[in-house]
Each structure stands twice: as structure tokens, then as C-alpha cells.
Amino acid sequence: MRYFNWCLMIVLIVAGVSLVGAAATVCCEKTTSGLFCQDVPAEQCASDSRSVPSACSSVSYCKPGVCYDSNEGACVSNTPEIVCNANNGIWSATSPPQCSLGCCILGDQAAFVSLVRCKKLSGFLGLQTNFKKTIDNEVSCILEVQQQDKGACVYEFEFAKTCKFTTREECSLGVNGTDTKGSFFKNKLCSAEELGTRCGPTKNTICVPGKDQVYFVDTCGNPANVYDSSKQTDKDYWTNVKDVAESCNAGKANGNSPTCGNCNYLLGSVCRAATSETARPSMGATICADLNCKTTQNGKAYKHGESWCVFNDEGDTGNGINSVGSRFYKHICVNGDEVLEQCADFRQEECIEDEISTTLGTFSQAACRVNRWQDCTGQIDKLDCENRDRRDCFWKEGVKLAQYEQNETVTGTCLPLNPPGLKFWEGAETQGICAQGNNGCVVTYEKGLLNKEEKCIDNCECLLPLWEKEKSEICRALGDCGPNINWIGQRGYKPGYNVSITKVKSED
Amino acid sequence: MGRKDYKDMRTFSLMVNKRGQLTLILIVGIALVAVLLVFFLYPRIKTTTTSAFTPTGFLESCLEPAITPALDIVTKQGGSMRPEGFFLYGGEKVQYLCYTSDYYKTCVVQQPFVKNQVEQELTVVMQGKTRECMGKLKEEYESRGYQVSGGTGSSQVAFIPGSMNIEMSAPLSVSKGEEKQNFKGFTVKRTSELYDLLLLSSSIVEYESTLGDSEVTLFMQYYPDLKIEKMKLSDGTKIYTLTNVVTNERFRFASRSLSWPPGYGVDNALL
Numbered sequence: 015m016r017y018f019n020w021c022l023m024i025v026l027i028v029a030g031v032s033l034v035g036a037a038a039t040v041c042c043e044k045t046t047s048g049l050f051c052q053d054v055p056a057e058q059c060a061s062d063s064r065s066v067p068s069a070c071s072s073v074s075y076c077k078p079g080v081c082y083d084s085n086e087g088a089c090v091s092n093t094p095e096i097v098c099n100a101n102n103g104i105w106s107a108t109s110p111p112q113c114s115l116g117c118c119i120l121g122d123q124a125a126f127v128s129l130v131r132c133k134k135l136s137g138f139l140g141l142q143t144n145f146k147k148t149i150d151n152e153v154s155c156i157l158e159v160q161q162q163d164k165g166a167c168v169y170e171f172e173f174a175k176t177c178k179f180t181t182r183e184e185c186s187l188g189v190n191g192t193d194t195k196g197s198f199f200k201n202k203l204c205s206a207e208e209l210g211t212r213c214g215p216t217k218n219t220i221c222v223p224g225k226d227q228v229y230f231v232d233t234c235g236n237p238a239n240v241y242d243s244s245k246q247t248d249k250d251y252w253t254n255v256k257d258v259a260e261s262c263n264a265g266k267a268n269g270n271s272p273t274c275g276n277c278n279y280l281l282g283s284v285c286r287a288a289t290s291e292t293a294r295p296s297m298g299a300t301i302c303a304d305l306n307c308k309t310t311q312n313g314k315a316y317k318h319g320e321s322w323c324v325f326n327d328e329g330d331t332g333n334g335i336n337s338v339g340s341r342f343y344k345h346i347c348v349n350g351d352e353v354l355e356q357c358a359d360f361r362q363e364e365c366i367e368d369e370i371s372t373t374l375g376t377f378s379q380a381a382c383r384v385n386r387w388q389d390c391t392g393q394i395d396k397l398d399c400e401n402r403d404r405r406d407c408f409w410k411e412g413v414k415l416a417q418y419e420q421n422e423t424v425t426g427t428c429l430p431l432n433p434p435g436l437k438f439w440e441g442a443e444t445q446g447i448c449a450q451g452n453n454g455c456v457v458t459y460e461k462g463l464l465n466k467e468e469k470c471i472d473n474c475e476c477l478l479p480l481w482e483k484e485k486s487e488i489c490r491a492l493g494d495c496g497p498n499i500n501w502i503g504q505r506g507y508k509p510g511y512n513v514s515i516t517k518v519k520s521e522d
Numbered sequence: 523m524g525r526k527d528y529k530d531m532r533t534f535s536l537m538v539n540k541r542g543q544l545t546l547i548l549i550v551g552i553a554l555v556a557v558l559l560v561f562f563l564y565p566r567i568k569t570t571t572t573s574a575f576t577p578t579g580f581l582e583s584c585l586e587p588a589i590t591p592a593l594d595i596v597t598k599q600g601g602s603m604r605p606e607g608f609f610l611y612g613g614e615k616v617q618y619l620c621y622t623s624d625y626y627k628t629c630v631v632q633q634p635f636v637k638n639q640v641e642q643e644l645t646v647v648m649q650g651k652t653r654e655c656m657g658k659l660k661e662e663y664e665s666r667g668y669q670v671s672g673g674t675g676s677s678q679v680a681f682i683p684g685s686m687n688i689e690m691s692a693p694l695s696v697s698k699g700e701e702k703q704n705f706k707g708f709t710v711k712r713t714s715e716l717y718d719l720l721l722l723s724s725s726i727v728e729y730e731s732t733l734g735d736s737e738v739t740l741f742m743q744y745y746p747d748l749k750i751e752k753m754k755l756s757d758g759t760k761i762y763t764l765t766n767v768v769t770n771e772r773f774r775f776a777s778r779s780l781s782w783p784p785g786y787g788v789d790n791a792l793l
Contacts (some may be wrong), residue, residue, distance in 0.1 A: 034747075045623075050630065078631075188571060319742065357754070358781070360784040
């Protein structure tokens with residue numbers, strides 16, 4: 015009896031590139047391209063630069079630390095000593111006491127900054143420094159200013175009774191950073207007739223820093239209540255402070271409303287100067303600008319701040335086959351514009367998205383996240399393979415990689431959901447990754463004593479087109495290997511794999 | 523009788539038309555003369571109606587043509603007139619404010635105080651122009667019959683919230699008869715929101731060096747007038763473009779942090 019053993023082999027075509035020996039890296043103080051503290055080959059160091067054959071993180075002058083700017087009160091971490099000194103900063107390995115943060119009260123605003131920074135900011139705004147170092151977190155700092163009493167501060171200026179709408183604290187400490195103290199009237203507006211100041215109602219409006227809404231402004235330049243054209247002549251509206259929730263169309267965006275200035279940033283509107291692109295307000299020159307995106311690339315409308323995933327390239331995602339050169343994109347709606355952000359190239363990042371349910375509808379949020387494909391082919395168990403907390407892979411039952419061909423316990427193959435892109439035109443790595451898809455199948459034929467016709471008796475399925483298809487799919491799922499299309503849908507000019515049939519052995 | 527009446531009326535009507543034509547020609551002529559007078563005298567009329575001469579106003583208009591192009595270059599190139607460590611993006615050099623040549627590692631801060639750097643760069647660039655404008659200011663005073671002394675010194679560009687200031691510490695004394703004025707220096711102010719953009723750049727650099735990336739939507743939620751665009755390039759470089767949507771001012775810089783190689787990055791390790 016004669017046996018004909020045939021071997022079917024898929025050989026992947028990859029670009030062969032010679033290996034280059036690894037060059038020793040040094041910690042270079044400054045490279046030839048002008049970058050500081052980089053671990054690079056010695057020849058990339060600038061001629062007048064120091065270099066140490068060690069990692070920069072352990073070299074004294076390149077060790078990262080905190081750089082302090084005593085003029086601005088700014089602290090920047092992860093700065094090498096040499097870079098800090100070159101920029102007239104004060105370097106220290108750990109955060110210096112000057113960098114400890116506290117709550118800086120700036121009128122009705124607050125900033126969680128260092129003392130020096132607080133002094134600087136107060137100076138810019140013409141306020142006295144009010145720094146509370148006992149407040150050690152940002153949330154408490156914001157709450158601190160929100161709880162402040164606000165109202166009319168009446169004081170004498172150039173022999174006239176004038177007024178500033180401010181906090182009780184500023185009124186008692188000194189108005190506008192001066193020593194002039196005033197009488198404080200909680201929740202009263204400067205335009206209140208009973209105060210007898212020179213400030214009165216107007217038809218003008220302003221945007222107040224840190225606030226979303228459009229506000230009426232009095233003759234002294236103080237903000238009054240939220241702009242509502244129907245209340246312009248209302249005496250009470252120009253006397254007492256009204257809460258935003260009590261103002262016109264509360265809980266709505268009021269984008270481009272000519273009559274109501276109750277904007278809401280979270281709903282997609284904010285106070286801006288009226289332009290040709292906005293509607294025209296009935297009074298004043300400011301309006302609730304509409305920040306939402308009405309039309310986007312995918313045809314849907316999104317709110318300001320929403321982000322979503324987009325995959326516009328040819329081919330599919332998430333099933334082990336991605337077109338060559340394709341990548342994920344995150345789109346963001348900002349100020350009525352659709353801004354795009356690429357996720358890392360070579361599909362090293364993928365875009366993920368979800369929706370937050372709110373009382374006002376859903377809010378879409380997307381992010382570029384690392385594609386965890388690296389250890390997929392190392393998994394031999396379905397559960398481990400599909401553990402989404404650890405990796406982004408899928409299990410293909412009944413197909414084995416060549417490396418597990420002899421392992422009886424392995425029943426399938428673990429492959430990346432979104433295969434990585436490879437630099438297949440250079441380097442030798444692609445060859446290594448794609449070679450995992452190489453496969454051989456020994457087909458056994460039997461020839462009878464009388465009947466000379468050969469009959470397939472083992473692994474006959476390897477001769478079917480389905481076997482070839484399955485193997486080529488594994489190749490594609492490993493990376494930019496095998497037969498595939500590129501991101502614009504064009505097929506390669508080579509098949510991407512090779513099938514060779516060889517007679518391995520014959521026995522009688 | 524009826525016919526005669528008709529003839530008389532006709533003559534009268536013709537006389538009226540002739541007078542009307544004369545009046546019309548007269549009016550057109552006067553209007554023409556008026557237009558010509560306005561045309562020739564307008565510059566002089568304008569000169570006489572402009573606001574009174576102020577040294578700061580003079581310096582503002584003198585410096586303005588030099589500020590805009592200098593700002594344009596510095597803000598496009600990551601805060602430097604001649605960037606050293608840069609990425610060539612669309613044929614333009616964009617300075618790295620944070621960089622690592624390695625994969626899988628967070629970047630090393632290259633420029634901790636972006637605002638200071640921009641101020642220093644602009645100070646150097648504007649030095650010549652400020653000197654020239656101070657010279658012109660002295661000439662202007664002299665042409666107005668003043669005696670001038672001083673006017674030399676240094677200048678410094680500074681960004682503060684809402685403004686870019688050029689502070690010139692060049693004491694100047696001008697006198698004309700009894701009239702005498704002494705100036706310690708001059709400050710030319712230009713409305714600008716770059717201060718916020720520059721400080722925000724430092725904040726992004728801090729995120730890049732600590733976490734390897736920054737979440738731009740987070741910044742935009744805090745700052746309504748801000749738009750941040752992040753362009754991720756194949757080699758791991760990110761080009762950040764910060765825009766104030768109200769003033770349209772921009773600041774652009776590059777960063778390379780926590781980047782991933784194609785595949786496992788074995789080739790890069792070998793190289």
C-alpha cells in the first residue's frame with residue numbers, strides 16, 4: 015500500500031528587512047535637535063552636551079522634579095533640573111511649601127492656587143488678597159464663594175453716593191482693593207431706588223465673568239438681574255436680586271432668544287456678544303449664543319460638550335478584521351463646531367463611547383482608549399480570552415494556530431477584536447507577527463492494490479476552499495497580514511498569502 | 523378765446539421749465555463745488571477733528587504693525603521665534619513643550635513656563651521696534667516745538683488677563699515754554715486673551731507629563747470660550763491648537779508622550 019502525504023502550506027508574504035543591531039543609548043543633556051534629557055544613541059547628543067550611559071531618570075541634572083516660578087507662583091512637575099534652571103525656576107525633587115494650594119477668594123469667584131499666585135490674581139483684578147490655606151480641596155473652595163452673601167455695597171466716591179454689587183466681605187474690607195468701606199445691603203441691587211445712589215436701570219445688558227446668563231446692567235456698570243425684556247420697566251426687578259431659577263424660561267437653553275437671557279451652559283448656551291451669526295436681542299448687545307451642533311458628519315444633532323466615536327474608513331471594526339491604515343476617531347461638539355480627534359495610529363487606540371441618561375435626555379461621551387490586543391494569541395482558554403477587563407480579544411472555536419496544533423487541550427484561537435496596524439513596509443517585526451498565521455495540513459491519500467486511483471482518507475477538509483478562507487481570516491485578525499483592503503477600500507496588488515502543495519513523503 | 527387761453531398757458535409753462543432748468547443747474551453746480559471742497563479739504567478737516575496727541579496713542583499706532591506678525595509667528599510655533607526641538611507640521615516648525623523619544627513613557631517637560639517664554643521672545647523681537655518708536659515719538663515732540671530729553675531705556679512684553687502690555691521704562695521729559703511734562707515710562711496695551719491660552723498650555727503640558735495625555739473635553743467644559751484641537755500623528759506626536767472662539771486668538775504647540783509603536787515595537791527596540 016502506498017501512501018501519499020501532501021502538505022498544504024500558507025506562506026505569508028511579508029517584506030524582508032534586515033535586522034539592525036541595537037545601539038547603546040545614553041542620557042543626553044541636549045540632543046542635536048534641541049531636546050533636553052532624552053535617552054538616545056550617543057551620536058544624537060549635541061556636541062557641547064553632557065551624556066551619561068544611564069537612564070535620564072537616574073541622572074542628577076535630568077532627574078524630574080518640581081519647578082517653581084517665584085514670580086507667577088506657578089509649579090510645574092516632571093521638569094528636569096537643567097530645564098528648570100534654564101527657565102529661571104527653582105527646582106526641587108519634591109513639591110516645595112510654596113506650591114501648597116489653598117483657596118483664593120476673588121470677589122464672587124474662587125481659584126484653588128498657591129499663595130503667590132493668589133496675590134498675583136488679586137492684583138490683576140484690583141482686589142485685596144484673600145487666601146484661605148485651611149481649605150484643602152477645590153470643591154470646598156468653590157462652595158466657600160457660593161455661600162457668600164451678595165448685594166449692594168453703598169459708598170461715597172468723589173462726593174457722590176455710589177454703589178458696587180459685590181460680596182459682603184469686599185464691602186467690609188474695602189471696595190475695589192482700596193480702603194473705602196461701604197454699607198452692605200444683602201440681596202439688593204445697586205439700582206434699588208431706596209438706596210438713593212446714582213445707579214439706575216438701563217436697557218443695556220452684559221456678560222458676567224464666570225456666569226452663563228445675560229444680565230441687565232445699571233448706569234454704574236453693575237450687573238442686575240437676568241435679562242428679561244418684559245421686566246425692563248419692573249421696579250421690583252431692579253430692586254431685589256432674583257434667583258436664576260426664578261428668571262425667564264428657567265431650565266431651558268434659551269439659545270438665540272431675543273427676549274430672555276437665562277442661558278444654561280450645560281444645555282448648550284452661554285452669554286456672548288450678538289453677531290451676524292446670532293439672533294438680534296430686543297435690548298442690549300449680548301445674547302444667549304447657541305453652542306449645540308445641529309448638523310454633524312453622521313447626520314445627528316449633538317449638544318455642546320458631547321463626544322462620539324466615528325469610523326469612516328472602509329471595512330468593519332470589532333470582529334477581527336480592520337482595513338489596512340484605518341483608525342478610530344472621536345468627534346466632539348464644541349461651540350457649535352464639530353471637532354475631531356484621532357485615536358492613535360496603527361489602531362493602538364480604539365474609540366469607546368457611552369451615553370449618560372439625564373432628565374434632559376442622553377449625553378454622549380467618547381474616549382480613545384488603548385487597544386489591548388498584545389497578548390490575545392497567548393490565550394488558550396475561551397474565558398481568559400474574552401475577559402474584557404484585561405484584553406480586547408475574541409475566541410474563534412475550532413481553529414488553531416500552528417503553535418497550538420499539537421496541544422489537545424486547546425480548542426480554538428484567541429484573536430484581537432481590532433487587529434493592530436503594522437509597519438509592514440519596514441522592519442522584521444511584521445514577519446514575526448504574521449508568521450503566527452502560517453499553517454500546515456497533512457492530507458493523507460490511500461491507493462488500493464488494484465485500483466490505482468488515490469483516495470483522500472485524512473484531513474480532507476484542508477483541500478476545501480473553506481479551509482483556505484479560515485486560515486486567511488486568522489492572518490487578517492493577527493494584524494495587517496494576509497489578504498485585505500486598505501482604508502479607502504482598495505485591495506492589495508498581491509494575494510497576501512501563498513498556498514503551496516508539496517509531496518512530503520511516500521510509503522509503500 | 524379758448525385757443526388764446528391755451529397759447530398763453532403754454533408760454534407760461536415753458537417759462538417755468540426754463541427757470542426750473544436754471545435752478546437745477548445751479549443746485550447741481552453748488553453740490554459739485556461742495557463735493558470738491560469736501561474732497562480736497564477732508565484730510566485737513568479730519569486732522570483737526572482727531573483726538574489730542576498722546577504719547578501712548580502715538581506709540582500704540584507705531585508698534586501695532588510689528589506686534590501682529592510677531593504674535594502670529596510665536597503663537598504658531600509653540601512660543602518660540604526660532605524653535606529648537608520642533609515637529610515640522612504642514613511645513614511649519616511647532617515646538618515641543620513636552621517630549622520623550624521613547625515609547626510607553628510619559629514625556630519630559632521641555633518648557634515649564636510657556637507664558638514667560640512667549641513674553642521673553644516677544645520682548646526680544648519688539649526691542650528694535652520700541653526703540654525706533656521712541657525715537658519717532660521724540661521727533662514728533664520736537665516737530666511740535668518741544669524740547670525733549672531722555673527717552674532711552676528698555677521694554678518688556680507682559681501678558682495679563684485680557685491684555686498684552688508692552689512696558690517701556692524710558693523716562694522722557696518734554697517742555698515748551700512754561701509747559702513741562704515728565705514721563706517715567708509708557709505702557710502700550712493691546713486687548714488679548716492669550717494669557718489664558720498660555721496658562722492652559724502649561725496645564726496641558728502638566729497632564730501630558732504626568733498622565734501621558736490630556737482630556738480636552740474636560741478643559742472645554744470649564745472654559746466656555748475655548749476650543750482645543752488635538753491632532754495625533756503617526757509617530758506619536760500630538761499637535762495641540764488652542765483657540766479662543768470669541769477673539770479667534772490661537773496658540774499651537776507639540777507634545778510627544780506615552781506613544782505606542784506599531785505592533786509590539788520590537789523593530790524600534792532593535793533600532
